[in-house]
Amino acid sequence: MLRAESVRKSFGAHEVLKGVSLQVSEGEVVCLIGASGSGKSTLLRCLNLLEQVDDGDIWFDDREITDPRIDVDDVRRQIGIVFQAYNLFPHLSVEQNIVLGPVRSRGESREAAHSRALTLLDRVGLAGRAGAYPDALSGGQQQRVALVRAIAMQPRLLLLDEITSALDPMLIGEVLDVIRDLRREGMTIVMATHEMPFAREVADRILFMADGQVVESGPPEQLFTAPRDPRTAEFLARHRG
Amino acid sequence: MTPSERQLERERYRRHRARNRGAVAVVSTLVVLGGLVFLVAQSPGWPRVRETYFNVGDARAVLPDVAKAFWLNIRLFLVAEVFILVVAVTVAIIRVVPAPALAPIKLLATIYTDVFRGTPTILVVFLIGFGVPALGLAGLPTSLFWLGVIALTLSYGAYVAEVLRAGILSVHPTQWASGRALGLSYGQTMRHVILPQAVRRVAPPLLNDFVSLQKDTALLSTIGLVEALRVAQVDSGRTFAFTGYVVAAAFFIVATIPLARFTDYLTVRSLRRENGI
């Protein structure tokens, strides 16, 4: 479904991605792990065309989306992304946040978008908060709304960038539950995370990034118990808890 | 559920304390104001000042004329305000859009803000008010009203554009990314995500600029518009006193108060909306 080949990206003289390749199939959950600054966020932003790559190709289905002639807005309608923080629009209520994309970008009717927003909110346990403003919600509630907003666009692929790392341990669980549900429904997900036990539980495959490259990739059991690369072993040793 | 005895006691105490504080505030205000009035009234020149500045008879005589003329100030203000907002939003957006193709227009926008923010408003009024008609070109407005509106728009458009631009730049970059990630175009993200937040943030300084604009409509008296200040001037020439100016000043003050209260209201409302309930 998604294929990236030798993607390169620099900020000034600092080369963050030094030829990253990866492949994600339909229905797969892929977790990106790696030290802080290893380029996980940059990679996800490149996949969603929020950053322009310096070199390399990205294919979504059979379309090369790194081609400057494609309609980026159309690609982004199909690839949702949720960031670590500042996702929600503070001047809009929860419900307005959710229907903005479907109505303005997908051209759905207000009624259809509205009723789907309420159904989705109900599923994440926030049916009663549709009229609230984001600042009145806890961090965990905000991230659940951000997930709902991304899902309301009915994307085919969901990119999640450490969406629990700004949360209290108490609130992480409720957000991870939503991701478990999405997985069960067959959503294709690529997520950067520092939650190793969770990655081990939900991922079909784990990619370990270091030095701007994907150093190692494999099913969680193999990667966690028998890492092939010494850098993976060292990283995991430091994150075992 | 009835509150507990302890809670009732606390509330009694709070009411008592609030009453005391209120009384202290009222008394101290009266003492300070009373003292000031007493000092001024005691001064040796007070009878003369009262005669020239606060003559009740003169005030009554000039009031209807100033009131009628002040309606022109209000109209100038309201019309200029709309044009200023249009110019300011356009210029602010041109200056933040990262489109290389727009480079010449961006340069123009930058020059515009630099020049008109740096020129005293009264000079702009002179240049437009006397310069444009002097050109004698067909199609250019010759009505003083529109020349005045143009002058104020040029001058204030530059200020307000800069305030808005600062507001736009202060919105967190992830808000841009979130908007674009929903498949919204640049324009849609600007309109539905960034601008509303920017305007909310700069609403108090923006309204401040509009209070200032309301006062600066008086500058247009210099090109011959018969607005409140002009009428006061004429009256002063007739009575050889300044009560007419005080009456005009009172109109300006009264007109700015609703705007000031509106600023307070907006600030409080947006704070309350975004922080709970």
Ligand SMILES: Nc1ncnc2c1ncn2[C@@H]1O[C@H](COP(=O)(O)OP(=O)(O)OP(=O)(O)O)[C@@H](O)[C@H]1O
């Ligand atoms: N817009 C930018 N301008 C300049 N440098 C950037 C920019 N974005 C990221 N970088 C740099 O790129 C490197 C990789 O950043 P990135 O955010 O992708 O790392 P990460 O793996 O997501 O880290 P973390 O786990 O801390 O989120 C960092 O060194 C960062 O300083």
Ligand SMILES: [Mg+2]
């Ligand atoms: Mg990151």
